[in-house]
Amino acid sequence: MREHERYMQRCLNLAEKGRGWVAPNPLVGAVLVYGDRIIGEGWHQRYGEQHAEVHCINSVLPEDRPLIPDSTLYVSLEPCSHHGKTPPCCDLILREGIKKVVVGCEDPFPKVNGKGIELLRKEGIEVQIGILKKQCRELNRRFLLFHEKRHPYVILKWVQTADGFIGSGTEKRIHISGAAANRLVHQWRSQEAAILVGSNTARLDNPLLTNRWSNQPQPVRLVVDRNLRLSSGLRLFNSEGGAVYILNERKEGIEGKLQFVKIDSAAEFIPALLSACYDMQIQSILVEGGKKILDLFIESGYWEETRIITSLNMKAGEGVHAPAIPSGILIEEFTLQGDRVQIYRRASYESDYAVLDI
Numbered sequence: 001m002r003e004h005e006r007y008m009q010r011c012l013n014l015a016e017k018g019r020g021w022v023a024p025n026p027l028v029g030a031v032l033v034y035g036d037r038i039i040g041e042g043w044h045q046r047y048g049e050q051h052a053e054v055h056c057i058n059s060v061l062p063e064d065r066p067l068i069p070d071s072t073l074y075v076s077l078e079p080c081s082h083h084g085k086t087p088p089c090c091d092l093i094l095r096e097g098i099k100k101v102v103v104g105c106e107d108p109f110p111k112v113n114g115k116g117i118e119l120l121r122k123e124g125i126e127v128q129i130g131i132l133k134k135q136c137r138e139l140n141r142r143f144l145l146f147h148e149k150r151h152p153y154v155i156l157k158w159v160q161t162a163d164g165f166i167g168s169g170t171e172k173r174i175h176i177s178g179a180a181a182n183r184l185v186h187q188w189r190s191q192e193a194a195i196l197v198g199s200n201t202a203r204l205d206n207p208l209l210t211n212r213w214s215n216q217p218q219p220v221r222l223v224v225d226r227n228l229r230l231s232s233g234l235r236l237f238n239s240e241g242g243a244v245y246i247l248n249e250r251k252e253g254i255e256g257k258l259q260f261v262k263i264d265s266a267a268e269f270i271p272a273l274l275s276a277c278y279d280m281q282i283q284s285i286l287v288e289g290g291k292k293i294l295d296l297f298i299e300s301g302y303w304e305e306t307r308i309i310t311s312l313n314m315k316a317g318e319g320v321h322a323p324a325i326p327s328g329i330l331i332e333e334f335t336l337q338g339d340r341v342q343i344y345r346r347a348s349y350e351s352d353y354a355v356l357d358i
Contacts, residue, residue: 004074007031007038008104008132011076012139014043014052020190020216021046024281026077026107026143030056032098034071039064053079053089057096069097076136078107081116090119100126104136108147142193145304146283151274153284155192156294157185157307158322165316166291166323173205174316180336181309186213188307192286194242194277196222198293199230206234209288210241218242220282224273224293226250226263245280247273270300294323306344313338 014029022044030052032040042055050058053075060068079089079101093101106114106129120127137144142153159176160166168174177185189195189211197209202223209221220242223230226249230237237244237258244258249265261280263272277285287297297303306328312335328344335341 003036004102004128004131007033007072007074008076008102008136010038010041011052011074011104012132012135014041015076015139018044018046023047023193024143024146024283026109026140028052028075028077030073030075032056032060032068032071032073034064034067039067039071048086050086051080051089052076053092054086057092069099071098072100072102073098074102074131076104076132077140078103078105078112078114079116079120080107080112081119088116090116093120093125094123098125100128102128102131104131105129105133105140108144110147141304142284146278150278151271151302152193152277152282154274154287154297154303155188155285155305155307156287156297156303156323156326157188157309158289158291158294159185159309159311160322161311161314161316161319163315163317164322165319166289167204167320168316169319171204174319176311176314177309177339178311178337181339181341183213184336184341185309186211188286189219190216192219192284193282194220194222194285196224196285196287196293198290199223199225200292201288201290202230202234202236204290207236207288208239208241209236210239219286220245222247222277222282222285224248226265228260247276268300270296270302274302291320291323298323298326304346308342308344310340310342311338312340 010031011029015027018027025044025047028051029043031038040056040060042052042059044052079093081088081090101120117127145153158166161176195209211218218241221236221244224247228248228250246258246260247263248260249263251260252262253260261276263276287294306326327347329347330342331345332343
């Protein structure tokens with residue numbers, strides 16, 4: 001069992017290399033082992049390209065290829081059995097004559113969802129499931145929640161002063177966090193499918209909403225503007241970066257770089273917004289403000305993580321109060337050059353979403 005766990009951990013380490021590049025596909029790593037020696041390994045590197053199993057098999061040296069049928073394939077997520085942008089990985093496993101496959105966890109994507117495991121077993125391949133299942137599901141918590149609960153993984157984020165304010169309450173913008181924390185925020189942006197702000201933040205802060213400190217793909221930019229009152233001259237509407245979607249209650253369609261997405265005004269707003277994002281295949285959203293939109297997410301209960309950056313030195317005295325931290329479990333805390341970073345996960349995360357269920 002320990003050997004299984006060691007090789008599956010290697011799969012997880014490899015899978016992590018695809019973060020930011022493979023969404024909406026999952027992060028997947030694969031390792032091929034003969035005896036006690038790894039003869040091949042790979043990971044899913046970019047969306048639409050070859051899967052982890054293909055890279056793994058292709059990495060085997062010519063002199064080791066005769067060993068493939070007698071080797072064990074470890075893969076962090078169930079191999080696919082359907083034709084998507086690439087051929088089924090199960091077909092490759094069968095073609096190579098591999099007789100044993102160890103899988104970290106099942107894939108809930110409707111076109112897979114146990115069918116890959118079923119096919120392999122039907123063809124006489126020994127399949128073992130559940131090695132480091134908790135860690136494998138944790139790695140792909142965005143992908144899994146998206147398909148199991150049919151809405152994006154939501155992360156709430158705000159920056160606050162030492163006395164609990166997130167803004168001046170006027171047209172004047174205040175800069176609260178330092179350079180190190182700002183770099184961290186750009187790293188966070190690079191890891192999510194989309195960034196979302198409300199109309200007040202878009203108007204007052206006039207942000208770009210881009211990832212400027214990473215070479216990873218740009219996230220989609222989502223702006224809530226229910227009545228389409230924002231100026232067309234805002235920077236995020238006129239800058240290079242991810243696609244811009246305006247979530248509103250008035251119109252649908254594409255105008256230049258902008259896509260207008262109509263939200264049902266008769267429905268509860270946050271569930272309707274997330275339903276629209278699900279339809280657009282947006283798996284995760286970093287909600288960056290302002291207070292009104294953050295409070296709406298908190299009140300609705302649709303959030304999975306809360307990330308708060310607090311200046312340890314700056315006080316505002318007055319202004320816009322930070323949202324009340326929702327009930328959650330503190331999973332990480334550290335300081336960055338005068339700023340404290342706290343990351344919470346919702347208290348009912350495991351029971352509601354079973355992401356860590358083993």
